[in-house]
Amino acid sequence: MSELSPDDRSRRVNKIKRAFAYNLFCRQGATPRTASLNDYYLAVSYALRDRMQHLFVNSAEKLLEKNPKIVCYLSAEFLTGPQLRNNLVNLGLYDDFAQAAAETGLDLREIINHEEEPGLGSGGLGRLAACYLDSLSTLEIPAVGYGIRYEYGMFNQRIENGWQKEFSDRWLHQGNPWEIKKPVMACEVGLGGRTEVYHTEAGTRRIRWRPARLITGVPYDTPILGYKVNTVNCLRLWSTESHTSFDFAEFNTGDYYSAVADKLKAETITKVLYPSDEQIEGKRLRLEQQFFLVSCSLQDMIRLHMSRHESLGNFHEQFQAQLNDTHPALAVPELMRLLVDVHFYDWDEAWEITRRTLCYTNHTLLPEAMERWQLDLFGSLLPRHLEIIFELNRRFLDEVRIKYPGDDERLRRMSVIDETGPRYVRMVNLACMGAKAINGVAALHTDLLRRHTLADWDQMYPGKIRNVTNGVTPRRWIAVSNPRLTKLITEAIGESWLTNLDELRQLEKLADDAAFQEAWRKVKEANKRDFCELISCCDRICVDPAVMFDVQVKRIHEYKRQHLNILHIITLYSRIKANPNLSVTPRFFIFGGKAAPGYFMAKRIIKLI
Incomplete structure (x- = not known):
């Protein structure tokens, strides 16, 4: 960006000051005498968002004009971090806003520190997703991030007497100036019910899903700026609303709870990130969340595609959908359902489109961490999808039999349905079967995937497993931090x-x-x-800032090795106790991280620390 003259800079700073005053009065209904710190935070943020908006709209218009291929990143988490400072840095406006704030009698750093952390992620999965969106925007690659707008995020943590205590994370309660609600783009999502066979006028056999429940997914768009470029991509987060939010007849009979029961049940789906799955209700809620995310996102992608094209035959040429871990793996049967049942493509063509649209990022080597769903639960919630999975699996296992005749053990390992005990749907196998490409997130991780965890898939499809080493954006993680x-x-x-x-x-x-x-x-x-x-x-x-800081920040988990770290501390302490004259470097240990609410052993590790 070219340097401004002192006069031009003064004019720009004055415009920013006027924007502060306008937003404080017109949007917040406050004056400098009555305004709270949150009022000023919102006024400053809206002043910045207004300057981002023309870039955001122009970027969306270019998608319609130039018809480029769009990267769609589906993730249960987006650990974006606070937006105000990041957007100021990416637009190159930090110094101007700091001067405007100072001349208004405000401290920009205090305003920045007031911003709530968006409760949309919990660890590396969400950090990776957020960094990809930042980098895609900076590289000016058209992209949409699809996720869930968790009303209460994960949870706020307090340590009481050594134990973790969880409290609701009300990150939205004071307002989120960065999001824009788009109710006209809402999607309808079904759950439960049954399937039925019918025949078209031409005599073609078709299957129709009759859901027991319908919920509405409403998108909220957050602009994702590139660094000092004109491209602004979109983080589209879905929030649930009831298909029929209020039963007037029930209310008038005095049954006030029943009048809003559907609304409460629907909105529960997007209340919390990773609800505890110790009980069957929690498992069902997690599965509902995952399907809600992929169904809304794929419907949205198809809507956007059909606004530019006459058919879905080239859908895979216009969209590339990356599945961040197995949470969005239901995209495989849902895209098949939309193509076959809704848009009436024949099975083989729908499967070709699906396999060329989806890619899968694997995040774990541990068998116990690999997601799977009991067949009874899955079938009760997604009956049509289970039918599609059975048919996909039958055809896939026929391919395996042809390539590896007589290898029943390989068939058992590669089947999407785990039949070694109670029957489960294996989400890793589903994602591997439906993806054009599979990637690990580090060279060592990818090598272990090829040689061990996904060795069968590497042998079946040589070259399908690739490495894409994890990274972080230097803008947020150095320039902003x-x-x-x-x-x-x-x-x-x-x-x-x-x-x-x-x-x-x-x-x-x-x-x-x-x-x-x-x-x-x-x-x-x-x-x-x-x-x-x-x-x-x-x-x-x-x-004492002169001592060495020894820091470990990540989710508290047995395989993250916090327990080994604390045992190391105990060892160092024991050595000093045994030999008080021992020469040691003064060191201060810092742990950061949360344990899942139902993860008792992780909570014990916190207590030990």
């Missing part, structure tokens, strides 16, 4: 590293530069001092 370090690096090598991390190799020539080393040390020291102040404020613990 660590502005001091960003400034130091940019002053040394320029700012192109923010879109090309290979440029960081230029720092190698400064490895022995004493002045640069000292500046680097001061950045780290200042950041540690800020963190010590935060710890002192939150936990009333005084920490």
